[in-house]
Amino acid sequence: xxxxxxxxxxxxxxxxxxxxxxxxxxxxxxxxxxxxxxxxxxxxxxxxxxxxxxxxxxxxxxxxxxxxxxxxxxxxxxxxxxxxxxxxxxxxxxxxxxxxxxxxxxxxxxxxxxxxxxxxxxxxxxxxxxxxxxxxxxxxxxxxxxxxxxxxxxxxxxxxxxxxxxxxxxxxxxxxxxxxxxxxxxxxxxxxxxxxxxxxxxxxxxxxxxxxxxxxxxxxxxxxxxxxxxxxxxxxxxxxxxxxxxxxxxxxxxxxxxxxxxxxxxxxxxxxxxxxxxxxxxxxxxxxxxxxxxxxxxxxxxxxxxxxxxxxxxxxxxxxxxxxxxxxxxxxxxxxxxxxxxxxxxxxxxxxxxxxxxxxxxxx
Numbered sequence: 001x002x003x004x005x006x007x008x009x010x011x012x013x014x015x016x017x018x019x020x021x022x023x024x025x026x027x028x029x030x031x032x033x034x035x036x037x038x039x040x041x042x043x044x045x046x047x048x049x050x051x052x053x054x055x056x057x058x059x060x061x062x063x064x065x066x067x068x069x070x071x072x073x074x075x076x077x078x079x080x081x082x083x084x085x086x087x088x089x090x091x092x093x094x095x096x097x098x099x100x101x102x103x104x105x106x107x108x109x110x111x112x113x114x115x116x117x118x119x120x121x122x123x124x125x126x127x128x129x130x131x132x133x134x135x136x137x138x139x140x141x142x143x144x145x146x147x148x149x150x151x152x153x154x155x156x157x158x159x160x161x162x163x164x165x166x167x168x169x170x171x172x173x174x175x176x177x178x179x180x181x182x183x184x185x186x187x188x189x190x191x192x193x194x195x196x197x198x199x200x201x202x203x204x205x206x207x208x209x210x211x212x213x214x215x216x217x218x219x220x221x222x223x224x225x226x227x228x229x230x231x232x233x234x235x236x237x238x239x240x241x242x243x244x245x246x247x248x249x250x251x252x253x254x255x256x257x258x259x260x261x262x263x264x265x266x267x268x269x270x271x272x273x274x275x276x277x278x279x280x281x282x283x284x285x286x287x288x289x290x291x292x293x294x295x296x297x298x299x300x301x302x303x304x305x306x307x308x309x310x311x312x313x314x315x316x317x318x319x320x321x322x323x324x325x326x327x328x329x330x331x332x333x334x335x336x337x338x339x340x341x342x343x344x345x346x347x348x349x350x351x352x353x354x355x356x357x358x359x360x361x362x363x364x
Contacts (some may be wrong), residue, residue, distance in 0.1 A: 023257075025051040028228065032067070036243045041075075044250070057339065058084040073108040076325015085122075088339060090306065093123045098131075104240055110138040112240035118149060120267055124354040126152040133170070135239025143239065146171040151339040160188045172238060175202030178233070194218040194226075202235050209237060210244060223258040227251075276347045276361045280322060285323040285363060289344050292317045294336050301332030302359070308335040331358040 028048040037083040064078035075097040079102040080126040105111035111189035136142035146218025185196040188315025201211040231248040297319040300306035311319040349357040
């Protein structure tokens with residue numbers, strides 16, 4: 001069975017520079033080499049399109065590559081990833097579903113594919129979940145395995161980095177193996193350089209243990225064109241029959257969205273925001289918010305155990321709440337259209353202790 005490498009720019013499919021946008025697309029072209037047990041392959045041309053769209057509650061990513069390899073043969077690979085919140089149990093806890101599908105083929109080899117579906121509970125900067133992963137290689141019987149996953153992430157403001165750690169347990173053909181993946185992405189957003197580092201290890205008494213590491217580098221010489229390079233190694237994929245291999249790739253990537261440059265002039269100081277002050281209307285306290293295009297708005301705060309209470313629309317995108325509160329300082333968020341927790345604009349905020357913000361309400 002000849003599988004071998006099937007792509008050279010796979011690590012560029014989901015470029016880290018697109019994190020600041022809600023929708024983005026790109027197209028890369030370059031060269032690469034892959035070394036694997038039994039030989040190596042060189043590609044003088046590899047083309048890799050990519051696209052992604054995401055919001056606070058969902059993510060969709062698509063990517064692939066087509067490579068010219070030895071003796072005029074071609075290799076192709078595609079992947080799609082999906083993640084979405086399906087239920088919000090509280091301000092801090094949500095239930096989400098994630099999935100992925102991948103396929104690979106060579107004109108001188110076999111085709112293969114894999115798919116993953118997983119349900120997880122997300123709380124703060126951590127998530128745990130369980131699901132199933134399956135794989136199929138052309139002319140061979142498919143395999144399905146139980147997958148358990150725990151992951152966490154941390155994004156400090158200075159330096160502007162994102163760290164992640166994922167543990168995945170797989171029950172494949174009656175035996176366990178565990179993958180540990182750690183990642184570091186550095187992206188200031190206003191600089192020309194984006195870098196990332198990934199380290200992974202596989203632990204198994206049955207299948208053997210191994211390790212891999214890789215790094216990527218991007219340099220923007222215009223707001224929409226970047227030079228990129230990547231190198232390192234990756235673990236074997238038992239679901240598509242792909243061996244462990246080392247690689248190096250370099251190329252140019254064109255982006256549909258522009259990257260903002262850092263300007264020499266200092267940024268204007270942000271306005272000093274004041275807490276929202278409730279207005280007295282007889283024996284009642286009234287707060288008002290402008291929410292254009294909202295179908296429903298509710299308010300949840302520390303005075304009602306963060307349980308959303310509906311607001312009343314009074315016209316012209318204005319929503320009103322009548323409260324019964326003693327004098328003091330309170331904290332709240334708005335829930336728009338039943339699922340999006342937001343902080344109203346122009347109101348002072350404080351951290352909620354889990355990476356988010358809460359608006360401040362003063363009752364005099």
